[in-house]
Amino acid sequence: MSQPNNFVVDTRPLWILVLQRMKQPVLLMIGVGLYVAVRTLLVATDLSPEGHRALAVFALCVFYWVFDVLPLMITSILAIILLPLTGVLPAKEAYALFGSEAVFFILGAFILAAAMMKSGLSGRLALVILSRFGHDPVALLRGIFILNATMSFFMSEHAVAAMTFPILVEITAALHLPASRANYGRSLFLAMAWGSTIGGVATLLGGARAPLALGILREVTGESYSFAEWAALNIPLTLSLSVAAWFILRTFFPIGTPDVSKAEQAVDEKLMKIGRMTLQERIIAVVMLGTIATWIFFGEHFGLANIALAAVVLLFALGAVEWRDVEGYVNWGLILMYGGAISLGSALHKSGAAEWLADHTISSWASGPVSVVLMITTAAVMLTEMMSNSAAVAILMPLSIAVAAQFDLDPKMMAPLVAVPAGLSFILPIGTPANAMAYSSGYLRVRDLILPGLLLHGIALVIFNCLVWFYWPLFGFKY
Amino acid sequence: MSPNPGLLKLDLAIRGVSLDQSLRNRRDLFHEPSVRGPIARCLELVLPGEVLVSAPADEAFTADSPYRLTQDAKGFYLETDGERSEVGIVAPPSYYRKKTRAGTPMWRVGSSYGPYIAINPASRCAFSARGSHCRFCDVSNQGVDRTEPISVEDVVETVRAAFADGAIEFVYLHIGYIEGDDSGVQFIEPYVRAIKRHFDTLVAVQLQPPREDRWIDHLYAIGVDAVSYSIQIHDEHLLAEMCAGRVEQVGRQRYYDALAHAASIFPNGTVWSDLIIGLEPAESTQSGIDTLVAMGVLPVLSVFRPLSDIDLRDHPMPSIEDVAPVFTHLFKRVLEAGINMNWVRDLSFAVTPFEARFFADSDTPIPSGLGPLYRSKLGNMAVRNLSKLRRRLRVRQVSDSYGSSNL
Ligand code: SF4
Numbered sequence: 001m002s003q004p005n006n007f008v009v010d011t012r013p014l015w016i017l018v019l020q021r022m023k024q025p026v027l028l029m030i031g032v033g034l035y036v037a038v039r040t041l042l043v044a045t046d047l048s049p050e051g052h053r054a055l056a057v058f059a060l061c062v063f064y065w066v067f068d069v070l071p072l073m074i075t076s077i078l079a080i081i082l083l084p085l086t087g088v089l090p091a092k093e094a095y096a097l098f099g100s101e102a103v104f105f106i107l108g109a110f111i112l113a114a115a116m117m118k119s120g121l122s123g124r125l126a127l128v129i130l131s132r133f134g135h136d137p138v139a140l141l142r143g144i145f146i147l148n149a150t151m152s153f154f155m156s157e158h159a160v161a162a163m164t165f166p167i168l169v170e171i172t173a174a175l176h177l178p179a180s181r182a183n184y185g186r187s188l189f190l191a192m193a194w195g196s197t198i199g200g201v202a203t204l205l206g207g208a209r210a211p212l213a214l215g216i217l218r219e220v221t222g223e224s225y226s227f228a229e230w231a232a233l234n235i236p237l238t239l240s241l242s243v244a245a246w247f248i249l250r251t252f253f254p255i256g257t258p259d260v261s262k263a264e265q266a267v268d269e270k271l272m273k274i275g276r277m278t279l280q281e282r283i284i285a286v287v288m289l290g291t292i293a294t295w296i297f298f299g300e301h302f303g304l305a306n307i308a309l310a311a312v313v314l315l316f317a318l319g320a321v322e323w324r325d326v327e328g329y330v331n332w333g334l335i336l337m338y339g340g341a342i343s344l345g346s347a348l349h350k351s352g353a354a355e356w357l358a359d360h361t362i363s364s365w366a367s368g369p370v371s372v373v374l375m376i377t378t379a380a381v382m383l384t385e386m387m388s389n390s391a392a393v394a395i396l397m398p399l400s401i402a403v404a405a406q407f408d409l410d411p412k413m414m415a416p417l418v419a420v421p422a423g424l425s426f427i428l429p430i431g432t433p434a435n436a437m438a439y440s441s442g443y444l445r446v447r448d449l450i451l452p453g454l455l456l457h458g459i460a461l462v463i464f465n466c467l468v469w470f471y472w473p474l475f476g477f478k479y
Numbered sequence: 480m481s482p483n484p485g486l487l488k489l490d491l492a493i494r495g496v497s498l499d500q501s502l503r504n505r506r507d508l509f510h511e512p513s514v515r516g517p518i519a520r521c522l523e524l525v526l527p528g529e530v531l532v533s534a535p536a537d538e539a540f541t542a543d544s545p546y547r548l549t550q551d552a553k554g555f556y557l558e559t560d561g562e563r564s565e566v567g568i569v570a571p572p573s574y575y576r577k578k579t580r581a582g583t584p585m586w587r588v589g590s591s592y593g594p595y596i597a598i599n600p601a602s603r604c605a606f607s608a609r610g611s612h613c614r615f616c617d618v619s620n621q622g623v624d625r626t627e628p629i630s631v632e633d634v635v636e637t638v639r640a641a642f643a644d645g646a647i648e649f650v651y652l653h654i655g656y657i658e659g660d661d662s663g664v665q666f667i668e669p670y671v672r673a674i675k676r677h678f679d680t681l682v683a684v685q686l687q688p689p690r691e692d693r694w695i696d697h698l699y700a701i702g703v704d705a706v707s708y709s710i711q712i713h714d715e716h717l718l719a720e721m722c723a724g725r726v727e728q729v730g731r732q733r734y735y736d737a738l739a740h741a742a743s744i745f746p747n748g749t750v751w752s753d754l755i756i757g758l759e760p761a762e763s764t765q766s767g768i769d770t771l772v773a774m775g776v777l778p779v780l781s782v783f784r785p786l787s788d789i790d791l792r793d794h795p796m797p798s799i800e801d802v803a804p805v806f807t808h809l810f811k812r813v814l815e816a817g818i819n820m821n822w823v824r825d826l827s828f829a830v831t832p833f834e835a836r837f838f839a840d841s842d843t844p845i846p847s848g849l850g851p852l853y854r855s856k857l858g859n860m861a862v863r864n865l866s867k868l869r870r871r872l873r874v875r876q877v878s879d880s881y882g883s884s885n886l
Pocket of ligand 1: 607656
């Protein structure tokens, strides 16, 4: 039986609805028109025929990604089909890029996260942390922020938010916070969303966009990052942004002094219910800790994907997980999306289209490395608010690598330069699933977040650009 | 005999028809009142102007009827005051004689009335279980011997047989009162979904208002094309006296609120409410008509008949003089409000605003209207497809909204 809440009847005038429904076919046609226009009308004598065709495929995919015309992964599949069909890449090569290490790293990370969620280990961790922190309203709020941020170091921020969300729903219900005017309710869900977003940029595990950026980087330049290197580069941003976000949260949403003893009680009750740690949880915890240590200390030697997949095999060998447990938790669509995006990025580079595009856009507008970095980071932040952050990375990475070469910047720096700001979405629900969940709580409206979100974006851009110029050189980047 | 088909329908509905000796034993002409309430053992007559009426016959109160049904080699005739006019008889469809695979006689599942099949799949109206049933109702009594609801399979088989007979165009599901926040929406959902899955037809549903409006949205979303929350009696005190269950379990105001919400969700002219004419003063019924029309709801009037197995069996019948002005009022008000009269029409046991045009004042312009178009096969198909299109445009699943931020 379907639930009544599952339906919404739109009572706006029918002509508006008709126009809205016509949007998708119209956008599909515009995308095709764009493809045809780039192929037939764009005069680019300095571009190879393959580059010309790759550019047309890229234009089509960017349009579909930006306007959400097709699901992201379907657009990626379209790219994979079109690349060989238009003669940009041989079919064998286009499909082989699905075998990118980044894709398998993501797969491994998903399965490990699934094991943590399914066994209840991640939920237990969340409850234990909350029971330690949650004695007064501010401490509880801080606890939720820190919990989400730190857990996003080890799991995708999406999974962390999904895990915290039901706990917060119970806490707000226990506190009887009215959805319409409860700053405390707003703060709790915002601490969840912003905490996981900010924590999610710290390591390669926090979001799938970083491995995607690494995948494209590796395909195009052969370079990559170790787990520890990436974390060391980005943890200062996470720390400073956490402080900024905390102050913004406290300033824009003053919470008074609500009595949180009921919330504490709810958390304690949940903890009582789950009982002692099971053997399965212990095994998963040990394997997880071992995996993270191996990523940090032997990541370069063994390869990130190899370590992730070896950990997965170990979990199965020890009987700690079953396939059906993880099957539903793995975002197979994302894996398809990545295969396509990496193929497209590689095709743009090999055909010279990325370089040509960079020449005619960022390179011609920018006056030097400083403005290049500023443009790329600003574009990443803006794009990620409007679309999936993976799509933003897929669009910007090939272009940025080409721009780097033209401004004598190390192309390796382009992976964090694109992937990190592309993970910082603080306002709109479409930006990241953590935001979407916070909005679905009913406590937040978009207008509540415009000013604080913009402020946080501004601060994030300033801090990030400062780190790029003053901190990143410690890692060997020269400008 | 009155030449006005509307008046004739009304008069026949009130007084019934007596049968010529030669027709007395023609059981094949009778429609058994297996499902719907305020009707007696009836003949389904088609009057001049294609007006359908469910005329009681063979009931105690029809013995004195001035109308007499006769037959000759050419057809059936209605005789009164020495005048005779030809009428049609809708014979009970052949599916009444069939059984479902589970062995249920199909006449117990559904009854054909004009262009639709009426089905009450529920067991017993919860008002009657609480002893607070409507006093003019006999549906509540009929449910007593059915402890289990009719199965979805039996309903589908019966509807299939009715369509195969060519007996119907659409399906009308009605239940009394089912306790709960949804007042039976979840109960009726599998029937609606199954009918929509198997047949390209319109589905109308009559039930009691749910506590929350979201269940009304739900009803529309699952495929219901027309809905009725029937208030029956507008007068507050009389409603409490006649229908204790409606007032105590649902609340009078909730009927109107639910109707107003339904009218904002369903297409124009597909939300209706029955009002019984003859139990309350005509002014009160007129005021009920005004209230309903103001919210975009179509009032449908059924004339009270003192059937032998209802509490009000001794209540006097209304006279034609009393009720005719109410129909004039009905047509005028619905016309002024611009409510589409073509959806809910051709009901044999009640008078719809579409049929109330026969009572229009000489100064009320009667639009040539879309009636014939709606009745045609092509028109019917267009209506069905427009209804589907409208639903596709209007209904969204909440889970769809998360789609865009999944990655
Ligand atoms: S709601 Fe009233 S009229 Fe309908 S079945 Fe129940 S008692 Fe009868």
